[in-house]
Amino acid sequence: MAHIESPMRERDRPGTRERLVRAAARLFQERGYGGVGLSEILSLADAPKGSLYHHFPEGKTQLARAALEMAGDRLEASLAQAREAGGDAANMVEGFAGLLAGWLEASNFTQGCPVATIALEQAGQPGELTDTVAAIFRRWRETLRLSLLGDGIAQERADALANLALSAIEGALILARAERNGDLVRRAAGEIAALIRTEPRAQAAQPGLS
Amino acid sequence: MAHIESPMRERDRPGTRERLVRAAARLFQERGYGGVGLSEILSLADAPKGSLYHHFPEGKTQLARAALEMAGDRLEASLAQAREAGGDAANMVEGFAGLLAGWLEASNFTQGCPVATIALEQAGQPGELTDTVAAIFRRWRETLRLSLLGDGIAQERADALANLALSAIEGALILARAERNGDLVRRAAGEIAALIRTEPRAQAAQPGLS
DNA sequence: TCCTGATTAGACCGACCGGTCTATATAGTG
DNA sequence: CACTATATAGACCGGTCGGTCTAATCAGGA
Numbered sequence: 258m259a260h261i262e263s264p265m266r267e268r269d270r271p272g273t274r275e276r277l278v279r280a281a282a283r284l285f286q287e288r289g290y291g292g293v294g295l296s297e298i299l300s301l302a303d304a305p306k307g308s309l310y311h312h313f314p315e316g317k318t319q320l321a322r323a324a325l326e327m328a329g330d331r332l333e334a335s336l337a338q339a340r341e342a343g344g345d346a347a348n349m350v351e352g353f354a355g356l357l358a359g360w361l362e363a364s365n366f367t368q369g370c371p372v373a374t375i376a377l378e379q380a381g382q383p384g385e386l387t388d389t390v391a392a393i394f395r396r397w398r399e400t401l402r403l404s405l406l407g408d409g410i411a412q413e414r415a416d417a418l419a420n421l422a423l424s425a426i427e428g429a430l431i432l433a434r435a436e437r438n439g440d441l442v443r444r445a446a447g448e449i450a451a452l453i454r455t456e457p458r459a460q461a462a463q464p465g466l467s
Numbered sequence: 468m469a470h471i472e473s474p475m476r477e478r479d480r481p482g483t484r485e486r487l488v489r490a491a492a493r494l495f496q497e498r499g500y501g502g503v504g505l506s507e508i509l510s511l512a513d514a515p516k517g518s519l520y521h522h523f524p525e526g527k528t529q530l531a532r533a534a535l536e537m538a539g540d541r542l543e544a545s546l547a548q549a550r551e552a553g554g555d556a557a558n559m560v561e562g563f564a565g566l567l568a569g570w571l572e573a574s575n576f577t578q579g580c581p582v583a584t585i586a587l588e589q590a591g592q593p594g595e596l597t598d599t600v601a602a603i604f605r606r607w608r609e610t611l612r613l614s615l616l617g618d619g620i621a622q623e624r625a626d627a628l629a630n631l632a633l634s635a636i637e638g639a640l641i642l643a644r645a646e647r648n649g650d651l652v653r654r655a656a657g658e659i660a661a662l663i664r665t666e667p668r669a670q671a672a673q674p675g676l677s
Numbered sequence: 678t679c680c681t682g683a684t685t686a687g688a689c690c691g692a693c694c695g696g697t698c699t700a701t702a703t704a705g706t707g
Numbered sequence: 708c709a710c711t712a713t714a715t716a717g718a719c720c721g722g723t724c725g726g727t728c729t730a731a732t733c734a735g736g737a
Contacts, residue, residue: 288588289499289501373587374584376645377499378501380579381497381574387645420639421659423638424638427637428635428640430638431637432637436601437601448662
């Protein structure tokens with residue numbers, strides 16, 4: 258049994274499975290699930306079709322699930338990192354949005370939210386992708402909520418603000434892509450951050466200067 | 468030359484062109500541009516392929532443009548109506564979002580924003596649909612901005628709040644579809660409305676009780 | 678070394694895609 | 708009525724879709 262393959266590949270190139278997931282994630286992020294064919298994914302990943310169906314017997318949907326989960330983890334990590342770097346939830350929102358806006362601009366407005374496009378394409382349909390998408394959104398929102406709670410904001414308010422912040426960022430990413438203007442994301446996030454800063458709070462949860 | 472065809476059809480069924488646009492708008496709204504085939508549109512509209520390419524010589528993209536424009540006009544009218552019914556911008560945002568949330572729930576979460584899905588699918592690509600989508604978003608935001616200005620809110624603030632409100636609604640519609648929960652839209656809009664109400668303003672522009 | 682399962686490789690499949698084309702029906706006008 | 712532009716009707720096209728299948732290759736243990 259020699260199929261662990263996670264600890265660094267012989268050369269430096271990631272394993273086939275990893276390459277497939279990365280290629281799929283990037284292409285789905287750019288043009289959505291239905292807008293990308295297997296042939297395109299395979300050529301970007303430089304892998305034959307046999308490998309795809311070896312690693313993902315359920316085919317395209319299973320690959321998409323893996324890609325969504327990878328993207329979900331990546332962004333959640335960025336969110337946590339933005340919280341650490343910023344110190345509080347307001348700065349986290351601004352920092353995270355700035356990061357996304359930068360990625361958007363760097364990719365010439367092709368790479369928006371890796372989840373939103375698939376979310377809209379698949380919403381309402383019975384496919385398994387819907388559940389994956391919903392779970393990712395919930396996790397992101399929960400991360401935001403916990404951060405707000407950590408700043409001493411009341412439960413109900415943290416809930417509402419987390420929902421608002423995630424909605425605003427997701428929506429702004431759509432507008433920003435359509436109008437090719439990353440500042441729309443930064444400005445929306447700036448408003449949310451300002452709103453968070455005016456929110457009454459019980460006590461600050463982090464140590465350091467008050 | 469007898470091709471005016473706008474004033475009511477002989478029976479009660481709308482003309483072929485109209486049926487095509489409506490069918491396309493609905494299906495694109497549900498599953499996006501790439502996710503819907505011509506055959507499906509034709510069968511829903513009960514029209515043959517010849518009619519499609521008679522009325523829309525440029526094919527699917529031209530049909531999509533027409534569908535987007537129809538949807539854009541429809542929602543802009545709803546926005547204006549929500550403003551009239553609510554009296555001010557804050558109530559407009561809440562009323563409009565409530566309308567969208569209701570539609571979303573009534574359609575079992577299949578019918579979200581008719582523009583967002585196509586916006587994400589096509590963003591960054593050179594296609595002509597991108598421009599149409601951007602123009603619609605700009606118009607919606609401008610309607611919001613003017614309403615805020617009419618309430619006596621300063622230029623810069625009206626700009627920022629219009630962007631935030633549209634972003635929040637669009638984003639909340641994504642989350643709401645994914646999680647099958649229309650209240651996410653109402654709650655996000657409620658927060659935006661509350662924010663608008665706290666905004667300092669020069670004078671109220673509408674008559675009636677102060 | 679040989680053997681065995683994991684993996685790669687890509688030919689191949691039926692279905693469906695958007696689009697073109699010819700033929701027919703329909704309605705308005707002289 | 709005949710004539711003509713409009714509109715309907717759908718067969719047909721090459722290409723691509725996601726998915727299946729068999730064969731070749733590869734790596735590692737006995």
